[in-house]
Amino acid sequence: MTKIPGNERDIIEQAIYLPMLLTVLHRDLSAIEKSSFKLKKPYQHLIENTIRKVQKELAEVKRYLHKNNIRVERMKSDEAFTMYLFLYKGYEEHHNYFNPRLRNRIEELMCLYLSTRYPS
Incomplete structure (x- = not known):
């Protein structure tokens, strides 16, 4: 049985998920830069802003x-x-x-972070 309370376990799991999410976002950004999209900038800006948001949250998790x-x-x-x-x-x-x-879970987080700018 775990001695870690649920709220702290959620934070610990963020320390696992957020670096993975950053890796995926960086790979996707690289793929977009190498792609043949006619207008790359909107996609690049969306992913770059998401990377900054995730990095900020990861820094908070690490501090905690x-x-x-x-x-x-x-x-x-x-x-x-x-x-x-x-x-x-x-x-x-x-x-x-x-x-x-x-x-x-990484896919869920990616959808969450990418959609927070334009909620449905």
């Missing part, structure tokens, strides 16, 4: 983790799972994340 003596480390991964080590106020916990779940 540091202030509260919490660490997150990626331990190992295979085709199906990625294991993370959570060091939480003297306790050590290992958590496995199903890789498709990680991918789906």
